[in-house]
Amino acid sequence: MARARIHIVSPASARDNNGNWQTASRWRRHLARDYRVTIGPGWQPPDDVPDLLIALHARRSAAALAAFTDAHPDRPALLVMTGTDLYRDIHVDAAARASLDRARAVVVLQPRGLDELPQALRPKAHVIYQSAPRLAxxxxxxxxxxxxxxxxxxEKDPRTFMDAARLVxxxxxxxxxxxAALDPELGRRARETEQATxxxxxLGALPHMATxxxxxxxxxxxxxxxxxxxxNVIIEAVTSGVPVLASSISGNVGMLGEDYAGLFAPGDAPALAALIERSVADARFVERLRRQCAARAALFAPAAERARLLDLVDNLLSDERKHPSAQP
Structure with missing residues (x-):
């Protein structure tokens, strides 16, 4: 029997080297043993018709998701909420909200993300933590x-890190x-901070493994x-034994835990500077952070992510396996 085909719509490419691309690339690896998997920036007729479409980002992949579900309503589509779509776009953008309705299933990347979804859609939502191989x-x-x-x-608020650097x-x-300086003004600010501090x-943009x-x-x-x-960077820190100092936003708390000791209020540069200095001066504090991160590490194991993803994909494709589509 031919392996089912999956197409991942990623608004980012390898050149962008951001979280969306890392998710798309990693999921392709997770699925490639069992399925034929492609990645592209979109989907439109008359592109090859996959058995399952996976769309990353509710707003940026909205056109591809709409085209696929309109042309092939019998075939499942999976929407992955990757960040700005979950915490901003679905609350203000009609196309992003429509993506939620069109998808057969929705994935959020940590459990607090469920709180952002309309109550009626939560039954089709699933939590799949991302992963990274452990580095000693x-x-x-x-x-x-x-x-x-x-x-x-x-969205990354680099100003707070720069302001904290001036205070340490x-x-x-x-x-x-x-x-990389996607915002030229922030790049200028980084150069000024480097000169003054x-x-x-x-360091600018670095390749993923060098980072x-x-x-x-x-x-x-x-x-x-x-x-x-x-x-992804939280996962890569935790799986490398590096403690995290994080803004206390929903997405970070969902990754690190409600009682995580290394949180600071978003935009609070003095609080971040104080945490950095405490982590150097207070051995008991930094060991507590390491223990808390280590306790989360099993959630971010590649085998765990692959198992959750395969379980969801297998279930979405099960009906089509029983009743194969006649479309090429």
Missing amino acids: PARPHMPFDVAMIGHLRA RTPGVRLLHIG PAYRW RRRLRRCHAMVIASRMEGGA
Whole structure:
């Protein structure tokens, strides 16, 4: 029997090297043993017709999802809520809301994401944590590197990290900022911070594995975002034994746990600076963060993500396996 075909619609490409692309690429690997999987920026007739369409991002993939479900209402479509669509777009954008209705099933990347969905649609929603292979931690020595990883755009709130860098006074702390300046004004701000603050370094965009290797040598990682669906960088830090200092937004709390000790209010640069300095000065505090992160690591194992994804995909395709479509 021929393997079923799955097409993943990703608004990002390998060149973008962002969370959406990492999700699409990783899911292709997870599914490729059992299915024929392709990735593309969209879907429109007369493209090849997959047995299942997986659409990443309710607004940015809305046109592809609409075209597929209109042309092939008998075939399932799976919508993955990746961040800005969950926490902004479905509340203000008609096309994003329509995507929720069109999808046979919806995936959120951490359990707090369920709270954003309309009550009537929650029965078709599933939580699938993302994953990353474990890298053996390399306990840092002086200088103590604290990294923020993410392209420079408003949702990631890089200004808070830059402002915190100006406030940190502990000797031997270096704040590393990895990511491309998608917002030119934020790039200018990063260059100004680098000139004014010797402890701050903006490294620009780095390849994914180079970033992971840099991360595993860090003392801590900062995620200052105003909006996140379920950040890959949190998973990559946790699976490398690197404690996380995170803004207390829903997406981050859903990943790290309600009682996580390394949270600060979004936009609060003094609070972030204080956490960074405490993590260096207070050995008991940083060990508590490491223990809390280690307790979450099993959630982010590749085998766990693959099992949840395959279970959902198998169920979505089960009816078609029993009653194969006559379409080519």
